[in-house]
Amino acid sequence: MSRSTARPRRKLNQYVVVLVGLALLGGLYTALAPRTTAQEEPQQGSSDQSLAVKAGRDLYLQGCSTCHGLNLQGGAGGPSLIGVGEASVVFQVESGRMPLANGTVQAPRKDPKYTIAQVDQLAAYIQANGGGPTLPEGSLTDGDLQEGGELFRLNCASCHNFAGSGGALTYGKYAPELAPASARVIYSAMQSGPESMPRFGDGQLSVEEKKAITYYVRYITTATQPGGNDLGKYGPVPEGLVMWLAGIGGLVVMTLWIGNRA
Amino acid sequence: MSTPDDPTANATPTTSTGGQQPTSTPHGGQTAAEASPSIRERLRNPGVQSSGGDTRGSDLTAGDFRQTDSRSELHAHGRDERQLSQSTPPVEQPIDRQVDAFELGRQARAERVVAALFLLSLLGTIGFVLVYFLWDFAFDDPDHVLYTPLLGITMALALTGIGAGAVVWAKNLMDDEETTQERYPFGSSPEDRAATGTALKAGLAETQLPRRKLLRNTLLLSGGALAVLPVPFLFGLGPYQNKEAKLATTGWQPGVRLIRKNGSPVNRDDLTLGAVESVFPDVPRGTKLADSAALLIRMRPEDLTVREGREDWSLDGYVCYSAICTHLGCPVKLYEQQTHNLLCPCHQSTFSADNAAEVIFGPAARPLPQLAISVDDEGYFIARGDFSEPVGPSYWERTS
Numbered sequence: 001m002s003r004s005t006a007r008p009r010r011k012l013n014q015y016v017v018v019l020v021g022l023a024l025l026g027g028l029y030t031a032l033a034p035r036t037t038a039q040e041e042p043q044q045g046s047s048d049q050s051l052a053v054k055a056g057r058d059l060y061l062q063g064c065s066t067c068h069g070l071n072l073q074g075g076a077g078g079p080s081l082i083g084v085g086e087a088s089v090v091f092q093v094e095s096g097r098m099p100l101a102n103g104t105v106q107a108p109r110k111d112p113k114y115t116i117a118q119v120d121q122l123a124a125y126i127q128a129n130g131g132g133p134t135l136p137e138g139s140l141t142d143g144d145l146q147e148g149g150e151l152f153r154l155n156c157a158s159c160h161n162f163a164g165s166g167g168a169l170t171y172g173k174y175a176p177e178l179a180p181a182s183a184r185v186i187y188s189a190m191q192s193g194p195e196s197m198p199r200f201g202d203g204q205l206s207v208e209e210k211k212a213i214t215y216y217v218r219y220i221t222t223a224t225q226p227g228g229n230d231l232g233k234y235g236p237v238p239e240g241l242v243m244w245l246a247g248i249g250g251l252v253v254m255t256l257w258i259g260n261r262a
Numbered sequence: 263m264s265t266p267d268d269p270t271a272n273a274t275p276t277t278s279t280g281g282q283q284p285t286s287t288p289h290g291g292q293t294a295a296e297a298s299p300s301i302r303e304r305l306r307n308p309g310v311q312s313s314g315g316d317t318r319g320s321d322l323t324a325g326d327f328r329q330t331d332s333r334s335e336l337h338a339h340g341r342d343e344r345q346l347s348q349s350t351p352p353v354e355q356p357i358d359r360q361v362d363a364f365e366l367g368r369q370a371r372a373e374r375v376v377a378a379l380f381l382l383s384l385l386g387t388i389g390f391v392l393v394y395f396l397w398d399f400a401f402d403d404p405d406h407v408l409y410t411p412l413l414g415i416t417m418a419l420a421l422t423g424i425g426a427g428a429v430v431w432a433k434n435l436m437d438d439e440e441t442t443q444e445r446y447p448f449g450s451s452p453e454d455r456a457a458t459g460t461a462l463k464a465g466l467a468e469t470q471l472p473r474r475k476l477l478r479n480t481l482l483l484s485g486g487a488l489a490v491l492p493v494p495f496l497f498g499l500g501p502y503q504n505k506e507a508k509l510a511t512t513g514w515q516p517g518v519r520l521i522r523k524n525g526s527p528v529n530r531d532d533l534t535l536g537a538v539e540s541v542f543p544d545v546p547r548g549t550k551l552a553d554s555a556a557l558l559i560r561m562r563p564e565d566l567t568v569r570e571g572r573e574d575w576s577l578d579g580y581v582c583y584s585a586i587c588t589h590l591g592c593p594v595k596l597y598e599q600q601t602h603n604l605l606c607p608c609h610q611s612t613f614s615a616d617n618a619a620e621v622i623f624g625p626a627a628r629p630l631p632q633l634a635i636s637v638d639d640e641g642y643f644i645a646r647g648d649f650s651e652p653v654g655p656s657y658w659e660r661t662s
Contacts, residue, residue: 154523154540158595158607169596170603170612170623193536196598201534224404228411258429 049124056125059118063099072129085132086123087191094119095185097194105172106195109180133191133199136207140183141215143208148216151209155200156217163233164221169196179221186214372434376427383423389416509659510652512543513554514633519544520558520582520643527642530580533560536599540585543645553653555585556633557595558643559615561602567617575634575646582633582643583619584653587611589626591654604630627656 061070067077074080078100081088092098096110114122127134153162161167164178173196178186190210193199200210231238393416399409450458471478519527520541528539539558542549563579575581583604587594592608602616611624619630631653634646652660 150523158593167596167607168610169598170601170605170610173598175596193534193599196600198538198597198599199534199536201532201537203529203532203534204537204539223402224407226399226401226407226410228414258433261433 052121052124053128055118056121056123059114059122060125063113064122067100072126081126082130083132084126084130085134085192086127087133087135087188088194089123089126090119090135090184091188091192091194093122094188095181106174109176133188133201135184135188135191136211140187140211141218143212143215145212145216145219147209148212148214148219151205151213152216155205156213159197161234163230163235164217165233178217181217181221183214183218186217187211190214369435372430376431376435379423379427379430381423383420383427386416386419386421386423390420509657511648512653513545513548513551514543514556514645514648515545516645516647517638518548518645519638520556520635520645521548523549525549528558530578530637530641530643533558533580535560535562535579538595538597538599540595541582541643553586555593556582557585557597557604558582558635559597559602561599561616565602565616569618572618572632572634572650574636575632577635577637577643580635580643581615582635582645583613583615583630584633584649586630586654587626588621588628588630588653588655589624594630 060068060072064078064081067075068079068081069075072081092107093114094112094116096112097107099113100107101110112119126132156164159167159169159175160178161175166177167175169175175197181189187210189197190200190205190213202210205213231242390413393409393412397406397409397412399406449455466472521527521544523540523542525544527544528541533539537560541556541558543551543554545551548554559581561579561581566576566579566581568576583594585593585595587606587608589606589609589611592606594604594606594611594613596605596607597603597615598605602614603622604613604615604619605611606613606624606626609625611626612622613619613626613630614622618632621627621629628651631649631651633649635643636646638644
């Protein structure tokens with residue numbers, strides 16, 4: 001081999017060594033350097049959303065992680081929250097059922113511990129980790145009131161009473177009264193199916209139908225009662241009781257008065 | 263007091279004691295009708311004091327106790343016979359309300375109360391009319407919540423004002439003498455009875471029935487045959503075989519789709535885990551058939567205990583039961599998705615939806631009938647046949 005051909009080859013070898021070294025260095029850096037956290041992936045969306053997720057994570061770690069685990073995996077006290085979705089968070093937290101005060105057969109409705117904004121942040125955090133049922137955009141109390149009433153009586157009234165007054169289930173469980181529930185809580189309950197309640201997915205009741213039901217429930221629980229006292233809207237039992245005690249009792253008193261001598 | 267033309271007086275003609283002057287003669291057989299004067303009599307002779315009260319079954323005489331007014335008479339009714347016979351006769355105390363100053367004041371007060379109650383009724387009527395015509399009522403306006411209750415209250419004032427006034431009036435101002443109204447003798451007078459009998463006999467003679475034997479016999483024959491006419495109605499109540507078929511079958515048939523109340527078929531992808539759907543058979547008037555209502559439930563397939571012989575009745579955790587309680591026929595639609603309990607709201611019968619709807623609590627004696635389901639080519643649920651057994655409460659002709 002001539003020298004003239006040997007020199008360029010040596011030079012080429014040097015380049016290759018440098019390139020391999022650089023590649024190794026880069027690979028090592030990408031392998032060993034601190035990775036960005038998975039939670040920051042939704043940064044592709046709006047920055048508001050990522051801020052909400054971050055704030056929700058802080059709220060979660062502070063208030064919920066004791067029972068539900070630092071990574072939503074669940075624990076001794078609470079179930080895993082991966083995949084429950086924002087609907088579940090809105091229902092449980094906005095109605096005050098979570099955080100749970102003490103273990104009972106069913107989580108009771110309480111004064112909410114978080115503001116609506118904080119509920120949204122928590123919901124964003126849970127939704128960002130595993131997804132799940134969501135709430136639709138726009139007003140939730142919308143649609144055909146009459147259709148909402150039909151669907152309510154068909155799907156909801158068997159447990160929650162025809163006027164949303166609630167009712168008893170088995171072994172101490174109960175279907176709660178619907179009057180204190182906000183539209184978001186009503187919709188998210190249908191969407192997530194909390195505790196004993198069946199879940200009504202979008203394939204069974206469309207978004208429009210669920211909005212109509214929510215509208216109807218808000219309507220009957222907030223409408224005025226021009227007929228006077230509704231006696232809890234429990235139907236014929238309390239009404240009959242009042243008639244027997246007050247009505248017939250009053251008649252007996254009147255009869256005694258008329259029959260008595262002056 | 264008996265009068266000569268009183269029929270009861272004819273029965274015991276010698277016991278006409280009258281109420282004017284009670285005698286001291288023992289008088290055991292006296293009847294109530296004779297002892298106390300009739301209301302008409304009293305009205306006619308207001309000064310006459312009544313004699314003793316009902317002495318039936320007692321050996322008291324009317325003169326044993328002389329009463330001045332019906333109040334003491336009523337008082338005497340309250341005692342038993344022994345006490346009556348031992349008690350001394352009450353002293354005669356005529357009450358003349360007109361001279362009693364206290365009584366006069368009381369009556370004046372009562373009069374004012376009555377007038378006030380009548381005026382209250384007037385106020386109620388005016389209020390009702392004013393509320394009805396002047397209040398521009400709008401349903402569902404929070405400002406108008408009092409509209410209907412106000413109508414009710416004013417109407418109640420208008421009615422009870424007059425009623426209560428009348429009662430106070432009657433109790434405080436009117437004479438409160440107890441009177442007895444005699445019952446009129448039953449039956450028509452002998453003259454009427456005789457006249458009716460004559461007319462009937464004349465009518466019979468007019469028909470010539472006693473003479474015309476042919477008419478009489480054919481009439482008896484056709485009338486007797488008429489008695490057979492209701493017999494076919496008895497057959498209309500049976501036969502039991504049809505009844506059994508009617509009670510034991512529903513609208514579900516093999517291949518019939520499961521539809522919702524609005525008529526849309528249920529796809530196998532429609533329900534999420536833990537969902538329930540009220541379903542009806544896709545036959546004419548299917549959603550109106552009272553015995554065919556069913557509940558389609560979706561649970562995790564591993565949660566479902568499949569009975570032997572029912573392996574192909576459910577599908578991927580989808581299971582369908584009759585929604586009619588086997589106790590008294592209430593709708594069983596209270597489903598708890600965590601415990602898979604199906605609860606009847608009427609008497610708390612609880613069925614285990616994950617275990618062939620076995621009864622786990624309550625008065626129901628039999629599990630809910632299960633509907634075998636499958637899916638058709640388009641993925642919609644279809645029934646594989648009718649229910650496994652008759653739906654609803656037990657009945658006598660039940661075979662299962």
